[in-house]
Amino acid sequence: MNGIQKVDTRALQTNRFSKLLSSIGIYAIAALFIVLGVVLQSMGIINNFLTTQNMMNIVDAVALLGIVAVGMAFITYSGHYADLSAPTTIALTGIVSVELLRFGFIPAIMGAVVVGLIIGIINGIVIGKFKANPIIWTLAMSYVSMGVIRFVWVNKQIYPDVITDDPFPVMLFDNIYRFRFFNAISLPLIIMLVLVVVGQFILKRTAFGAQLKLTGSAKRTAKFSGINVELMIALAFIISAFTTTIAGLAITSLSRVGAYYNGAGYDFRAVTAIVIGGMTLAGGRGSIIGVLGGTLVIGLMNNIMTLLGVGTFSQDIIRGAIFILVVGINAKTLRSMGRDDA
Amino acid sequence: MKKQVKVVLLAMVLLCLGGLLFAQGEKAVGVTGAGAAANLEASLKVDTSVLKAADGQPLLRLSSELPKIPTRPANPEALPDTDPLRWFDMEYAGWDTKKTNIPASPKDGAIGKRVVMIVHGDHPWTTACSNGAKKVADAYGMDLKILSPNWDLAVQNQMIDQSINERPDMILIIPLDATTAIQQARRINQSGIPFIFFNTLPTAEAMNYAITWTGPDDFGQMRKLAKVFADEMRRRNPGAKELGIAYVQHAPGGSPYFARSYGPLSELAGYAPEVVTLDMQAPGFEADRTMQLVSDWLTRFGPRLKGIFAADDSAQALGIIEALKKAGRDDIVVVAAGNSKIGMDMVTDGSLFAITYQTAEGDGALAVQTAADWFNGKELPNRRDIPQHIITKADVADFYPPQW
């Protein structure tokens, strides 16, 4: 009882060390990539790697991915894998916003947000309340919303400047992606950073975050602790749909066209960023800062490969292998800590 | 009990199968022979040259310039990528094919003919193409049915089979893939239904079974664009010993992947030897990924990079222009293949130097027109090209409003 149980103190130390490692793990990998870049640069194999401009390019490039990943991380954190309806949510909110641009900029944004939230709420209710399998349900949802886009807009793509003759809302819409603070920092980057800070705060410093953690780690226990798990899960899906909507607006603004194919691939790419960032699909583990790290690692990886002149085909192979490697190492570390839940 | 259930199930299955055996394929609809001559006469009177596309350009135009066909090298694949003849099989497919088992024209006029058009998939381009096709079909009073397999090869195969089953007078088809087209072509050919490939060039072998092919000469067009591209770079960098360029490629797996990177590559090797290819990448059709790619190129090559050749003038071109704007590099010449509104807007504002004129409506229209010509008993060449043109700021206004 009191202190008579034998404890292997070495194990406790590794426990703390591994914990530290797992919390900064992804940044260690990011640092590793930067060191690799610097070494390659000093050897003269690549150039201009460690410059402000290049670093800005990297973060700029992954800003949209980061926005989607931050929201979807809430779903992963709640133990519900991912939202496969993200690509069609991007397409649908984008096309709706362009369509509504005829009534002005604000209605366009509001309309997109409303549509995004409706998708989030439907996902949330069906998965939270009725406990549908998240992967399958969001897959079904993506089919349905794709069907809606195809029904309403047939195969058209619609352009902001064709929808309305008023150049002002078109200019505003165009600048969702293109606006730069001090001519350097892009709006999506700011949005991503704000979302990361807010997301990290929500996840780690609010009651909702604590309850979501419990929901993700042990759903039934959470229910028996008085937590409204159905609401928590629904909120996670709504948050995801919300940030996906923001990404949808930005992507549509960037491509200057509302079309059904916008956003393709963002589902699996976001999952990749989240998982590389140290969140486990079992739920309740990881952080938004980690997800940011995961997103940056993806950006760094792409950057170094392009600077090295690695061909498109080999890039895919390397990307997949590094992904599996990072997740595998993470799983092994967790297991050595006695957490068999990767 | 279990046994009984099994027996009942088995009986049901047998019953179904038995029923199916008696079900027969639909018989071919006989061609009306009586009014054939009158129909032909009326059909020949139809004038489609007055039709206009949505951009105000004439809907139907044929390319006036026909390329000279070089002799095929023994093994094109052994040649280096920079040799134009390396791409012989892709570029000159159809010009010199030996037609086999081609049905003879009934010479009874196009009016009232049932034509099935199988495209590749849903896209705004396809919509425009279908519109063009419909305009010509309406002019001839043809019954045109358009099927879209949504970029799924298995579905396209199925649609071909279903069309064969339906026995129309003609099938028009955009092959989803140049190589699988051989089997598709053989299948239709064996069924005796005349068919025409359009838009995408199948391999030479597939062309043996088709009446003809119509559409844009992607290679030729890209070679043209490459020349304009090189000229502009020379103009902006007078006397430069080296002009570094990079290619943003089309998605791998189709002929545009080759036509829109190796076409210009092999052309420039001869036309402008000072042009040096720095890199080629296929980032897909997403603006943000293209943007990252180009930003990385700017980091990697810096001032060496003088021009970018893109396979797509909408999302890819947007990504390129964004990256260039961010880096403040307005000296770089960007050209892109395609004829979309986004591309034309960027040509108008000067950020994109040139794009290709590629009429989507005309593409579909020419296919139907060619079908009509066949019904009317016209002699058809082995391929018919839509005209080539490079759009720059000087004449971009003529092509508004865009077709898609």
Next chain:
Amino acid sequence: MQRLYGVWGGMMRKNKLDKSKLLALGDRFRIYILFGVIFIFMSLFAPRFFNSYNLTTILRTVSMNATIALGFTIVMICGEMDLSIGRTATFAAVIALTLQKKFGYGISVPIAVLAGAGVGLLNGILVAKIKINSFIVTIGTMTILQGATYTITGGNSVSLSGDKVFAISDFLAKPLLPMLPPRVLLTILFVVVFHLFVSNSQWGRNFYMVGGNRTTAWLAGINTDRITITAFILSSTMAAVAGILFAMESSAATLNMGDNSLMYVVSATIIGGTAMSGGKGGILRSVVAVLSLEMLYTGTILFGFGNEVKIFISGLILALVVLYEAYASYKHEKTIGQRAVLLEELAQAKEKI
């Protein structure tokens, strides 16, 4: 299936059609009923649906996805996910055709099948031994396979020509028995073998056990790792076989020929009643679901609807099935543990009022 006999047998014994039993039976026969309804509807209303040519076309089209579904269903029964099936099909097809040029089908096909099995082995080891979530692993292998496929082909699709190759293509596609070309016959053979294997053999039942409760299975002396790895190998192998056969029939392989199969097969397997949580489902159900979806798609084409209708309908069916299952288990959870005695008491009390 054996559960199905149980309910059926129970009904026969009692010799009365109890309403709830009938509903349960309907639930279990769900996919077969759906199949029947679609088949009859299409036969009656869709133009040119019910004739041997069209039915052969459907069977030929369905062959690829049905074959992929065989292995995929086993992975699902094990409670795992395999997102790499589509790309594996492409990968194997490309290998088979590329090597055919040098060695002929006799050597290239076995190598391609082995390559497919190798992908499964890799997936299986990463999932079972390294213990990474299968969803993650297969996203990774999916990306790797794409790169590998592009690298092998240099970015172009692979095609073959020549009389010999065409003869094989034609042989595979032309009906051998009435309505049944060899490729379809092969698929039927696969279905029968897999069905017997999964539902009637010790090894096959072990998949259910591992999916139902991994610990139990392990404690019962089943080598769960080996079972999981086998499931992934079967999944990838069948995907490879499907891809190769498709490519052999077309004498060509494109670089994205398998991409559409992934979501198709996933949807069909779920609609067929195989649960993602594992331990439930069956081979036959998945195959019938693939067939049902295909008839539905064919119907939309024959009716002249566009793809939007097709996408919408498949989404709707999938959504309805998922909703129905979720709602049923929600209801089941609410009433589990209810005492019949108390419910009778309640009914009596109501009657008095």
Next chain:
Amino acid sequence: MSSENLGLALKMVGVGKRYPATIAVDNVDFEVYAGEVHALVGENGAGKTTLMKMLAGSFNDYTGAIFINDKMVKLTSPSIAKSYGIGMIYQELSLAQPISIAENLLVGRLPRKGLFIDRDKMVSESKRLLKTVGLDLDPLLPIEDISQHEAQLVEIAKVLGTNPCILVMDEPTSALSQEEVERLFKIIAKLRNRGMAIVYISHHLPEVFKVADRVTVMRDAKKVATRNIGEVTREEIVHMMVGRSIKELFTKEKREVGQPRLEVKGLSRYGFFHDIDLQLHAGEILGICGLSGAGRSELAQVICGIEKADAGTVLLDGEPLDGLPMAKRVLRGLGYLSEDRKREGLALRLAMDDNILSAVIPKLKQGVVYNKRSGKPKAMQLIEELSIYPPDLDRTAGNLSGGNQQKLLLAKWMAINPKVLILDEPSRGVDVGAKMTIHETIERLAHEGNAILIISSDLPELVRLADRVIIMRKGHFTKIMDQSECSEESLLLAANTEVRV
């Protein structure tokens, strides 16, 4: 006992097993004769279950030597263990829920006809096995459609069906009714007489005395002693288990019983329990006794708001709680310690502080900020009060021993500063020391003026703690017994009697 004539069935010499953080079994010698029932007792975390898992082949990295029938064996996987005739009935149910009873029973050894499974034989064999444990179920039903105690019996039948020569039973009676326990004991006796070696792990000492021939006591990963059951008393065993003597009997303090704190009027959840009336006063400990499936836990879940009531009201300190979600009720001081600590009580993958504070998250809110730090002193204090070991807030709950987990669960509900606490099996599967701590804490809580409702199948626990005991049977309260009337026998009798109030 004469079983020694039959020879040693199992001999473990100097075996050990270490986990990343602890040494679970340390150099233990253990012997079992064929034809004997050998009880293995010890507190939670003493290493009994680990020792037996080692025997069942769950580890491939144990140290020491294991002999079966005098032959040294390496039991590195369950299948190897099975091949040596070792059968183990686990504490946690190890059945596959979606799979049929028959396939669960015959897992790994389905009857075959040629290549394929012989279904008829599978069904008949399953029926035969089910009969041995007194069940008459359709073997083709999936496990998820049968009740928990039926599942427990299926589990026993499954292991018996493998005809083991060494049978290990880890707490086999925890989910069983009294009748079923009796039947199980008869089966055990029969198996022993057939010459089987049986290891019986239990916390329930009366059971041990009833069924075992010899007993081995473990403490702190080590073996303390092995004795013949006739030569040892209950007190001696407890002494060996705990390492110090514990008064099992003690006098009850008199508490002041005050105002009613919790009132339940006409509460029903149709199909589970009907028309429940209840008054619980400040300072009172009220017990609810009943067989499993009587609707006790369901009642508690409705009172605390996890499930909705179909009729009736619940009042806390005179204020109705109807329609309030559980979170609001918790804020008002109503707590529910659930029965299944692994699935419903604790988040085993989270740290201890997360668990202790899991029910008070809304309370620690300051504006929108959740201040976990402000809850830590309270958590630390509770850990000390309940002497939870190790007292490390960052430790993952799943790495604690069962007793400490249960104390952690109690700490979680004490953290809400409860006025009314409903405890569902508060000491199930817990060692004597932890049980004592828990009981003392419960009494202290009552003494401080809180009202406690205890639901328990552990009759001595009710007799010891409760001021009044309500008997629940088939969804109804059938009897209320005062402390003076309560004894283990009277409670058992009442719980099995069909009487309505």
